[in-house]
Amino acid sequence: MAGEFDIIAKYFMPLAGPEGLGLADDAACLTPSAGKSLIVTKDMIVGGVHFLEDDPADSIAYKALAVNLSDLAAKGANPRYYFLGLSLPKGVDEIWLASFAAGLKRAQDESGITLAGGDTTSSPSHVTVSITAIGDVPTGQMLRRNGARAGDTVYVSGTLGDGALGLKCLLGETNVSDELVTRYRYPTARMALGTRLRELATASADVSDGLLADLGHICTASHLGADIEETKLPLSDAAKAALETSPDLAPLIYSGGDDYEIVFTADAAKADEISAAAKEAGVAVTAIGRISDTPGIRLVDQSGALVHTARNGYQHFET
Known part of the structure; x- marks a missing residue:
């Protein structure tokens, strides 16, 4: 294989925007837009933890950027x-x-983000991809986790459980569904919805570790709790079919992770505006519960009985 700088020149220079200075320097030159705040996030994915070692290379790149x-x-x-x-x-x-x-380029083309720099190294074992992503919002309009209020409606975008069930397909633990595998390997970031929620949502988080876990982060930051109705959790047809075959996998819907949907809270009076924003963004949103003064997350079934959850979501280093 070619050396480090040959790899950069051949595969990554074509992905760089002007801020990356052709990847010819050891730094980028970023110019924030007037009236905007920079939002910086970082996620790392590791072979054998976040993706399977034999996953297609383009899916690894796409997922690393999408998360x-x-x-x-x-x-x-x-x-x-x-x-x-x-x-x-x-x-x-x-x-x-x-x-x-090619996977990076696909994710770039879909989102408008560009490469500004980075580093490549050798590894003694697994492929590791670490990405720092930068976006901007009008000053003062960043959505945070700590703004939820008692009585707010809890919403989630898209459908839940597809990614986690897709992994089970690849591991041979349920019947293979191409749709679920695709959702696991190529998650969709809800960019268009997120920008439309700035003046509508009171709090927001992406669902990466599991619905209950990530909603839990909102509740913890807001010093509140939530009551969620299990029957309202949105499922794809592929997920419903998988659960008919493997009903024991049902907890993955609310705790499996790898959804990369948005869970958010909003004043109940904003329901029509949220529906309109979702329609403009081209993604469904579903009201699944309500924020409560009582701390903790409570998932209830169709009869109103509490669903006892063994875990709320994925945690690294959990024993």
């Missing part, structure tokens, strides 16, 4: 630039790199 875009979306930010840290083990070849770069 960062999802964080920006939940903040109401427009994506601008990103920095790529890439650590590669022996055995990675030019075919893999070309596919990886």
